[in-house]
Amino acid sequence: MASSAASLLRLCLRPSRQLPRLRAAATRQATTTHRTFSTTRWRRAPPEDEAGDEEGAEKIVEHDPSHRNPGEYFKAFLEDESINAEERAAATRALKDWERLPPSEMRDFEKLLTSLDEDASWLRKNEVAKRDSFWNEDEADPDLITDELGEDDFEEDDILAMGHAKLEEHREMREYARLAVWELPLLSKLAKPFQPPVDGEILRFRYTSYMGEFHASDRKVVVEFCPADVPDLSEAQQLKLKKLAGPRYNPEKEIIKISCERFEHQAQNKRYLGDLVDKMIATAKDPTDMFEDIPLDTRHHKFKKQIKFPKEWYLTQERKQQLAAQRQQALLLDDAKREKGAMVDGMQTIQEALAAARAAAVEVPVPVAKPLGRGRR
Amino acid sequence: MPAPNCLRCLARPPPGLATPVPRTAAAASPLLNRPAATPIGTRTRAHAAPFSTTPAPAGPPVKPATPVGSGGHNRVGKKLKLGKFKTDRAAERSKVPLPGERKAYRKRITLSNDNALPVPWLADLTPSSLADPANTATVMGLPDSLQDQLRASDAFKPSQSWGMFRKPAVLVRKETVDLVNRMQDAADKKQTLRLVVTGDKVTGKSMLLLQAMAHAYLNNWIVIHLPEGQDLTTACTEYSPLADTDPVQYSQPVYVFKLIQAIKKANENLLSKMYTAVGHPGLPQSITANTSLLTLANVAKEPDAAWPVFRALWHELTHRSVARPPILFTLDGLSHITRVSDYRSPAFELIHSYDLALLRLFTDGLGGSLRLPWGGAVLAATSRSNAPRSPSMELALAQREAEQLQREVPKKDPFFRGYDERAEASLRSVQVLPVGGIDKVEARGLMEYWAASGMLRATVDNKSVSEKWTLAGNGVLGEMERASLLTMRV
Numbered sequence: 101m102a103s104s105a106a107s108l109l110r111l112c113l114r115p116s117r118q119l120p121r122l123r124a125a126a127t128r129q130a131t132t133t134h135r136t137f138s139t140t141r142w143r144r145a146p147p148e149d150e151a152g153d154e155e156g157a158e159k160i161v162e163h164d165p166s167h168r169n170p171g172e173y174f175k176a177f178l179e180d181e182s183i184n185a186e187e188r189a190a191a192t193r194a195l196k197d198w199e200r201l202p203p204s205e206m207r208d209f210e211k212l213l214t215s216l217d218e219d220a221s222w223l224r225k226n227e228v229a230k231r232d233s234f235w236n237e238d239e240a241d242p243d244l245i246t247d248e249l250g251e252d253d254f255e256e257d258d259i260l261a262m263g264h265a266k267l268e269e270h271r272e273m274r275e276y277a278r279l280a281v282w283e284l285p286l287l288s289k290l291a292k293p294f295q296p297p298v299d300g301e302i303l304r305f306r307y308t309s310y311m312g313e314f315h316a317s318d319r320k321v322v323v324e325f326c327p328a329d330v331p332d333l334s335e336a337q338q339l340k341l342k343k344l345a346g347p348r349y350n351p352e353k354e355i356i357k358i359s360c361e362r363f364e365h366q367a368q369n370k371r372y373l374g375d376l377v378d379k380m381i382a383t384a385k386d387p388t389d390m391f392e393d394i395p396l397d398t399r400h401h402k403f404k405k406q407i408k409f410p411k412e413w414y415l416t417q418e419r420k421q422q423l424a425a426q427r428q429q430a431l432l433l434d435d436a437k438r439e440k441g442a443m444v445d446g447m448q449t450i451q452e453a454l455a456a457a458r459a460a461a462v463e464v465p466v467p468v469a470k471p472l473g474r475g476r477r
Numbered sequence: 478m479p480a481p482n483c484l485r486c487l488a489r490p491p492p493g494l495a496t497p498v499p500r501t502a503a504a505a506s507p508l509l510n511r512p513a514a515t516p517i518g519t520r521t522r523a524h525a526a527p528f529s530t531t532p533a534p535a536g537p538p539v540k541p542a543t544p545v546g547s548g549g550h551n552r553v554g555k556k557l558k559l560g561k562f563k564t565d566r567a568a569e570r571s572k573v574p575l576p577g578e579r580k581a582y583r584k585r586i587t588l589s590n591d592n593a594l595p596v597p598w599l600a601d602l603t604p605s606s607l608a609d610p611a612n613t614a615t616v617m618g619l620p621d622s623l624q625d626q627l628r629a630s631d632a633f634k635p636s637q638s639w640g641m642f643r644k645p646a647v648l649v650r651k652e653t654v655d656l657v658n659r660m661q662d663a664a665d666k667k668q669t670l671r672l673v674v675t676g677d678k679v680t681g682k683s684m685l686l687l688q689a690m691a692h693a694y695l696n697n698w699i700v701i702h703l704p705e706g707q708d709l710t711t712a713c714t715e716y717s718p719l720a721d722t723d724p725v726q727y728s729q730p731v732y733v734f735k736l737i738q739a740i741k742k743a744n745e746n747l748l749s750k751m752y753t754a755v756g757h758p759g760l761p762q763s764i765t766a767n768t769s770l771l772t773l774a775n776v777a778k779e780p781d782a783a784w785p786v787f788r789a790l791w792h793e794l795t796h797r798s799v800a801r802p803p804i805l806f807t808l809d810g811l812s813h814i815t816r817v818s819d820y821r822s823p824a825f826e827l828i829h830s831y832d833l834a835l836l837r838l839f840t841d842g843l844g845g846s847l848r849l850p851w852g853g854a855v856l857a858a859t860s861r862s863n864a865p866r867s868p869s870m871e872l873a874l875a876q877r878e879a880e881q882l883q884r885e886v887p888k889k890d891p892f893f894r895g896y897d898e899r900a901e902a903s904l905r906s907v908q909v910l911p912v913g914g915i916d917k918v919e920a921r922g923l924m925e926y927w928a929a930s931g932m933l934r935a936t937v938d939n940k941s942v943s944e945k946w947t948l949a950g951n952g953v954l955g956e957m958e959r960a961s962l963l964t965m966r967v
């Protein structure tokens with residue numbers, strides 16, 4: 101009897117070959133595009149069919165292992181203060197019915213409950229992937245279009261789960277295509293013309309939006325400002341502000357840049373940054389310690405040298421003429437030297453020296469040659 | 478005939494005996510009583526020898542003449558002999574160079590080449606020729622006596638290509654004329670020129686120093702040259718603390734001894750004509766007033782007396798009461814001395830180079846705290862090829878150069894730790910002479926000299942000069958040499 105009950109339960113819990121619930125929810129979400137454009141993260145509303153009035157019923161279905169039989173359960177229920185008189189009467193009646201049962205039937209019931217618990221325990225257990233399994237094969241793959249549960253059981257009454265998933269994919273793509281054609285152009289109505297910041301607006305904030313998708317840095321806010329733009333700051337105070345900013349100061353652009361993603365919402369982060377800048381300015385104005393003994397630290401910044409092609413190097417018409425004249429002059433000088441015989445030629449010098457040595461050797465056979473003046477060692 | 482072994486030796490166990498004596502036997506005989514606890518790692522054999530600091534001889538341990546425990550039954554059979562057909566390699570090998578021979582070969586200085594052609598128009602340097610702007614871009618020879626003097630003071634370097642030409646000769650550059658005129662001006666006004674020659678690699682900084690020395694020798698200056706800053710600071714010469722100095726200074730007796738020899742040899746003529754103004758009784762040989770300075774220098778017969786003699790010599794050369802010639806004090810390789818040296822004090826702390834007495838004298842001269850009453854110059858040249866990083870020197874030179882050109886002076890990095898304040902202080906008021914490439918006129922003069930010596934087999938015309946000048950990175954001298962002289966392509 102107990103085994104038949106367990107197999108019945110298993111049958112009920114078998115996955116349907118239809119789409120899983122989560123996937124259905126995702127498609128439903130994509131169609132709800134009636135919200136206005138916003139940078140804050142959306143959250144799902146609680147499902148309507150699980151409203152509060154059925155909580156009591158849910159509680160009855162709920163399995164609490166601390167109650168061994170219906171008697172115990174009803175006793176616990178009657179102790180609750182929040183129930184109304186009608187419920188109390190019904191519960192009292194049910195408790196009396198239970199107590200009228202013979203003890204053997206009570207025991208049978210308890211036995212049945214125990215066997216059900218044991219048989220269904222694998223369903224309740226959290227499935228944890230084995231860590232060092234071969235190719236992580238026990239791990240669920242979130243990238244697949246189906247959840248791969250029981251999809252091989254085919255009963256010839258429907259297409260396969262994979263087929264359902266493919267169809268769903270097509271529907272989704274069409275949905276987005278429709279959105280792109282019909283609704284995205286409407287966004288241009290909301291566009292605002294760019295207005296450059298006016299004198300008082302010294303802070304420049306940057307936000308990041310991932311188009312409603314959840315992302316770790318969608319709450320991040322960055323503020324940039326130039327210490328020289330802050331009103332009523334003397335030179336010394338500006339310098340102190342730069343020193344306070346530390347590595348957040350860029351000495352090349354002269355800009356302080358601070359970011360914050362500490363809090364959950366963008367607005368909170370932005371508020372924090374605003375407060376921080378106020379605090380920094382107030383500290384910079386505080387004359388008790390002006391950090392005069394600390395030089396401005398720029399070790400965090402690598403200065404990039406801007407290399408420009410020198411103006412003098414451009415080959416302008418004038419420059420070309422100048423160069424040509426110089427070359428002409430040099431050639432003329434060379435020619436003049438050549439005419440005078442003052443041009444030095446290494447090869448010629450060597451030939452002449454060798455010829456002279458040979459001639460000397462021929463003229464005076466013994467001793468061999470008048471040696472050239474020997475240099476110092 | 479005395480017995481080969483004395484009786485006491487016979488009483489000891491033989492040194493090769495490795496078998497430990499049984500404890501019972503050790504206890505029984507007081508002669509062989511040894512401590513029971515032996516240090517780990519020592520062999521039993523070591524106990525026989527007394528404690529000694531000399532290392533054990535290398536090679537296989539000496540075998541006892543007769544095997545230990547040899548009985549009558551031990552046969553000496555046929556032994557395996559490996560490599561019996563090999564000839565003796567050691568006999569074939571040629572003679573190994575003696576210690577120091579290789580270095581001497583590496584560091585030798587050849588000043589002439591008999592195969593090079595003599596250049597007919599090469600004029601020798603005269604006392605005024607280096608100061609004459611008309612000589613710019615000409616190559617001039619070094620007279621024989623000057624060669625001896627420069628060689629004595631180690632002015633020539635093995636890396637310079639003196640050995641390619643018939644006779645050593647130098648190119649007179651614009652910088653040469655500039656430097657020599659500054660030196661001469663300072664000497665005429667009895668002032669001290671304090672200058673650092675700096676520039677890129679192989680641009681001719683050491684050569685400029687040599688030219689300054691040549692000018693000084695030709696004009697009868699006293700020249701003291703420290704050829705390498707490295708020799709004094711890398712802890713390769715002996716040092717000893719000087720008494721009565723606080724903070725302690727260190728003299729380098731052997732180096733100073735050799736320096737005195739060099740000074741004596743190079744400036745012999747001048748020193749023999751100068752006489753001491755005061756007596757120097759503290760030296761190993763008491764020197765009275767009116768003795769020649771050469772005699773004073775000769776007192777340094779050994780390194781121990783070198784530093785006091787050098788002090789006395791310096792005192793005499795800078796004495797105000799007697800007329801003395803100007804002094805040129807030079808050093809090459811400045812970045813080696815503008816930092817902490819490799820020497821250690823008795824407390825094992827590193828000694829700053831400025832605490833070495835000889836270098837202290839030089840840097841005082843360079844920094845301006847030491848005046849030369851009869852004028853002269855203190856010159857230093859940086860080196861770029863063998864130079865440790867010396868950030869303070871680099872910064873100070875860059876600052877002085879910017880000040881001279883009235884540009885924006887570079888600032889000290891406030892967050893950098895490697896600066897040396899003493900080095901900065903000594904370089905706070907020096908002049909800087911930046912040396913760069915030569916111009917094309919100078920390049921032409923040089924190349925004509927090369928061609929006339931038969932070392933450059935090309936016509937020296939505008940084209941070839943421009944080519945080499947450009948190849949050499951706008952006329953860097955060493956690069957020009959590499960491009961045209963030291964290449965195998967002819």
